[in-house]
Amino acid sequence: xxxxxxxxxxxxxxxxxxxxxxxxxxxxxxxxxxxxxxxxxxxxxxxxxxxxxxxxxxxxxxxxxxxxxxxxxxxxxxxxxxxxxxxxxxxxxxxxxxxxxxxxxxxxxxxxxxxxxxxxxxxxxxxxxxxxxxxxxxxxxxxxxxxxxxxxxxxxxxxxxxxxxxxxxxxxxxxxxxxxxxxxxxxxxxxxxxxxxxxxxxxxxxxxxxxxxxxxxxxxxxxxxxxxxxxxxxxxxxxxxxxxxxxxxxxxxxxxxxxxxxxxxxxxxxxxxxxxxxxxxxxxxxx
Amino acid sequence: xxxxxxxxxxxxxxxxxxxxxxxxxxxxxxxxxxxxxxxxxxxxxxxxxxxxxxxxxxxxxxxxxxxxxxxxxxxxxxxxxxxxxxxxxxxxxxxxxxxxxxxxxxxxxxxxxxxxxxxx
Numbered sequence: 001x002x003x004x005x006x007x008x009x010x011x012x013x014x015x016x017x018x019x020x021x022x023x024x025x026x027x028x029x030x031x032x033x034x035x036x037x038x039x040x041x042x043x044x045x046x047x048x049x050x051x052x053x054x055x056x057x058x059x060x061x062x063x064x065x066x067x068x069x070x071x072x073x074x075x076x077x078x079x080x081x082x083x084x085x086x087x088x089x090x091x092x093x094x095x096x097x098x099x100x101x102x103x104x105x106x107x108x109x110x111x112x113x114x115x116x117x118x119x120x121x122x123x124x125x126x127x128x129x130x131x132x133x134x135x136x137x138x139x140x141x142x143x144x145x146x147x148x149x150x151x152x153x154x155x156x157x158x159x160x161x162x163x164x165x166x167x168x169x170x171x172x173x174x175x176x177x178x179x180x181x182x183x184x185x186x187x188x189x190x191x192x193x194x195x196x197x198x199x200x201x202x203x204x205x206x207x208x209x210x211x212x213x214x215x216x217x218x219x220x221x222x223x224x225x226x227x228x229x230x231x232x233x234x235x236x237x238x239x240x241x242x243x244x245x246x247x248x249x250x251x252x253x254x255x256x257x258x259x260x261x262x263x264x265x266x267x268x269x270x271x272x273x274x275x276x277x278x279x280x281x282x283x284x285x286x287x
Numbered sequence: 288x289x290x291x292x293x294x295x296x297x298x299x300x301x302x303x304x305x306x307x308x309x310x311x312x313x314x315x316x317x318x319x320x321x322x323x324x325x326x327x328x329x330x331x332x333x334x335x336x337x338x339x340x341x342x343x344x345x346x347x348x349x350x351x352x353x354x355x356x357x358x359x360x361x362x363x364x365x366x367x368x369x370x371x372x373x374x375x376x377x378x379x380x381x382x383x384x385x386x387x388x389x390x391x392x393x394x395x396x397x398x399x400x401x402x403x404x405x406x407x
Contacts (some may be wrong), residue, residue, distance in 0.1 A: 061298055061368060066291055066407055067330055086301055090374055154367070156406040197366025198402060199395040202388040241366055241402055271385075 002178040005185055006048035007280040009219060009252035010041070011273065012057065012133035012189035014091040030270060037268055037277070038137045044264045044279035045138045047286065048185055052101050053139070054108075054147045054175060056188030056248055057130030058154055063122075070120035071159050072167060074112070075127070075148040076105035082127045082135075096132055101145035104178060108147060111174040117167060134189050151251065153190070153244045161231050164247040165224060168254020186255050190248030192216070192274045193239035200240060202272050208239035212274040215246060216267055219278050222260040224253050256280045290363045291407040292341050296321055296351060297359075297368035299330070301375065311376040315352040322348065357394050363403045 016038065019031045062084045064070065082096040105121075112119045127148050135142050149171070152158055168188075175184050192215050193208035200207040218227040227250060236243045256262070257280075264279035296318070300306045310317045326341040328334070343351070350358035354376075359369050370391065378387045 061365070065298065065330055066294060084302075085304065086371060086375065089304075090371065155365070197360070197368075197370035197391075199392050199398050201370070201392045202385055203392075237401060 002175055002180045002182050002184050004172065004175055004282050005050055005183045005285070006045055006187075007172075007252065007256045007282065008045060008134070008138065008185060008187040009249050009256075009276075009278045010134055010137070010187070010189050011191055011275045011277075012130050013270070013273065013275055014087065014093065014129045014133060016133065017094070017136050018092040030268075034268060034270070034275075037266055037275075041264070041266060041277040041279070042138050042140075045185060045187075048281065049183060050144060050185035051182040052104060052145050052147070052184050054104070054149065054171065054184060054186045055127075055131045055134065056149045056151065056171075056186070056251060057127070057134075058152065058190075058245065058248060059150050060128055060130065060154065062128045063126050064150065064152075066155060069152060069155050070150070071152045072117060073120040073122055073125075073150040074105055074109050075100065075122050075125040075146075075150075076102055076109060077123050077125055078102060080125055080127050080146065080148060082132045084126065084128055087129050091129065093129055093132065096135070096142060098127070098135065098142055099145040101147050104145075104175075104180070104182075104184070105147045107178050108149070108171065108174055111177065112170060115170055115174070117170060130189055134187050138187065151248055153247050156233075158233060158244060158247070160233060161236075161247050161250050162228060164251040165228065165254035168251040169257075171251075172255045172257070186252075188248050188252040188255070190252075191242060191245035192249075192276055194242040194245060194273050195240035196242040198241045204271055205269055206240070206272065206274045208243075209269075209274070211239035211243070212267075212276075215249070216265070216274075216276055219249055219253060219276070220262045220265045222253060222256060222258060222262070224250075224258050227253065252278075257282075289342070289344060289347060290365075290405065292326060292343055293347050293351070293359065293362060293364040294368055294407060295326070295330070295341075297364060297372050299325060301368065301372040307372070307375050310372075314354050318343075318348060318351045356391065357397075360395055360398065361403055363405050365405050 268275040
């Protein structure tokens with residue numbers, strides 16, 4: 001059976017690419033520290049020697065739109081073009097082409113449907129920065145096939161937080177049951193407290209540092225009970241109007257497992273939002 | 288309330304570089320043209336079919352025609368769509384990085400939780 005060699009959860013900050021590649025007067029003062037942290041984080045994936053990446057993210061009204069909005073969608077295509085005109089315009093993100101892994105996509109879809117998740121699918125999916133940011137930070141060679149899984153954290157009505165956790169647990173079991181000798185890393189990105197298009201946006205820190213501190217603790221310690229006891233669809237409005245992206249972190253806590261402490265934890269307090277990076281090795285890792 | 292149609296305007300303009308410039312330069316005429324010619328297009332569908340009933344309320348049309356993003360927030364337009372499009376149109380008019388984004392926050396400072404509902 002396939003081996004899950006790493007589970008990784010991260011924020012996805014679209015400004016990283018530009019910050020890390022800018023030079024001279026254009027280079028922001030926080031860029032060097034940010035790059036150093038990302039390179040250490042990247043090493044946690046490299047060390048696991050994955051063959052294929054399952055990538056959990058969320059479309060930001062690029063391909064998925066309100067006339068036909070899936071809650072959970074699995075890409076099943078041989079290739080995925082990536083990044084969009086407005087991401088190029090606002091963030092300077094490059095156009096990318098990633099290889100797909102249709103066999104693993106088909107396995108996740110079949111097993112997901114058979115275990116109670118009515119997953120949507122797409123055979124032609126142009127992915128956005130929720131998936132390409134972790135490619136840029138964790139695997140900039142972009143040389144591994146991916147299976148993208150999109151969640152709706154963006155267009156209410158949203159699924160409940162507990163559903164994200166359940167889906168994460170199911171993805172873990174489904175990938176572990178894949179009859180293959182491939183080494184799989186499961187990577188998901190979301191947000192801590194975040195405000196976009198509201199009065200608390202683009203402050204000197206994230207909109208709710210106390211929420212961020214507690215969220216990092218929930219994730220780092222695998223405290224799903226504590227997290228689920230406090231986080232609801234209503235409560236997530238309070239830390240910032242885009243904080244529902246935290247539910248993708250909750251999905252990844254489901255993948256990592258109840259009570260499972262992260263093997264690697266780091267964070268970076270930036271303007272606008274806090275960055276956070278977590279890696280778990282289900283079966284350990286070669287040093 | 289037709290929040291969906293507000294969002295559809297923001298979404299379709301934001302993804303089209305020519306429309307971004309047209310909306311920046313001549314908002315009222317662009318909104319009127321869009322409502323007449325584009326509001327009923329079923330996106331991601333072939334062009335032989337269209338809806339027949341999409342129409343802005345007067346308040347929505349005025350908010351869009353006035354580039355009035357605090358009013359769009361009040362009306363429940365999706366904040367991500369509004370922010371992204373308005374950055375595309377107006378960030379260039381500011382010298383300091385993030386100056387427009389910070390001004391945007393200040394102009395929304397009178398809103399407290401709970402914010403207007405964005406569910407469509």
